[in-house]
Amino acid sequence: MEQVFDTEEVRGVLHTPERPTGDGLALTHGAGSNANAPLLVSLSKAFCEAGLTVLRYDLPFRVVRPSGPPFPAAAARDREGVVRAIEALRRRVEGRVFAGGHSYGGRQTAMIAAERTGLADGLLLLSYPLHPPKKPDQPRTAFFPEWRTPALFVHGSRDPFGTLEELRGAIGLIPARVDLLAVEGAGHDLRPAARMAGEILARMLF
Numbered sequence: 001m002e003q004v005f006d007t008e009e010v011r012g013v014l015h016t017p018e019r020p021t022g023d024g025l026a027l028t029h030g031a032g033s034n035a036n037a038p039l040l041v042s043l044s045k046a047f048c049e050a051g052l053t054v055l056r057y058d059l060p061f062r063v064v065r066p067s068g069p070p071f072p073a074a075a076a077r078d079r080e081g082v083v084r085a086i087e088a089l090r091r092r093v094e095g096r097v098f099a100g101g102h103s104y105g106g107r108q109t110a111m112i113a114a115e116r117t118g119l120a121d122g123l124l125l126l127s128y129p130l131h132p133p134k135k136p137d138q139p140r141t142a143f144f145p146e147w148r149t150p151a152l153f154v155h156g157s158r159d160p161f162g163t164l165e166e167l168r169g170a171i172g173l174i175p176a177r178v179d180l181l182a183v184e185g186a187g188h189d190l191r192p193a194a195r196m197a198g199e200i201l202a203r204m205l206f
Contacts, residue, residue, distance in 0.1 A: 005055060009084040011035075012057030014092075015044050021051035022095030023205070025124065026085040030103035031069045034062050039102060039126065039194050046197030055089045057081075059105060070104065079112040086120055098204065100124030103161070103188065107140060114147040123151035124204050127190045130162025130170055144173035151178045152204045154193055156186025179203055 005014040012035045025047060029037050035058045044054040060081040061070035070078060082099065090097050099120035101109050106125040113119050131138050151174070155167055162170075164182050171178045181203055186192045193200065 005057070005088075007088065010055070010057050010081070010088050011063050012055055012085070013044070015048035015052075015054040015056065017048045017051045017053060019051055020053060020093070022093055023051070023098065024053040024055065024089045024093035024095070025098045025100065026055045026057065026082070026089045026120075027099075027124070028057055028059055028082065028085070028101035028105035028109065029062070030101070030105055030127070033102070034058055034066075037102065039190055042194035043197050043200070047201055050198070050201055052201075053089065053093050055085055057085045059108070075108060078108050079115075082109050082112050083116070083119065096121035098122045098124060100126065102126040102190070103129050110147065110149075110151070111143055113149045114143045117148045120149055122204060123149055124200070125151055125153045126193065127155060127159055127161065127188050128153055128167065129188075130167055133160040136162075136166060139170065141170050141173055144170065145175065147174045148176050150176055152200070153178065153180045154183060154190065154196075154200055155180060156183045156188065156190050156192075158185060158187045159190075161188055 001016045003014050005012045035056045040056050044056045047054050059078045086099050099109050100123050183193050
């Protein structure tokens with residue numbers, strides 16, 4: 001079942017399974033999108049059918065304005081939005097709570113999880129933006145050594161924000177248990193991953 005989720009803290013859609021496993025996933029979007037991104041919708045529905053309660057939500061920058069990229073100066077506010085979404089989901093499930101997102105949303109989720117160990121039980125990072133396109137000398141990995149939460153990276157072989165080789169090298173900096181699911185032929189939009197929910201879920205649940 002899907003229902004609009006709109007509180008003072010979080011705006012999104014809650015997917016409630018008919019046969020819940022007790023686990024949940026808070027999932028958010030990238031810089032140019034929102035909670036209704038096709039990839040998020042497809043994965044959320046599939047995960048819900050498998051028994052996960054999924055909260056697919058908008059980051060604070062998207063709540064403030066319907067289009068346009070996030071403001072770098074307001075990234076901390078977006079990370080607080082991740083915290084509120086995870087906390088909201090924890091009040092609704094009895095088991096583990098995973099958190100993740102696509103691109104910018106995944107990065108902000110990982111950053112706050114590294115800062116607050118125990119915030120989430122595991123992370124799902126779809127197209128982690130390892131560096132700006134064509135700028136591998138600007139890696140977004142400064143917090144990786146502080147990362148203690150298990151994570152699954154799902155990454156396309158044609159992603160301009162980081163090659164699979166670059167990502168494999170970077171995740172070696174993370175002391176937590178991490179896994180990488182490569183999606184051959186996929187770009188940053190990771191479109192083919194919408195059909196890989198079963199494999200993603202199996203590897204995400206550690």
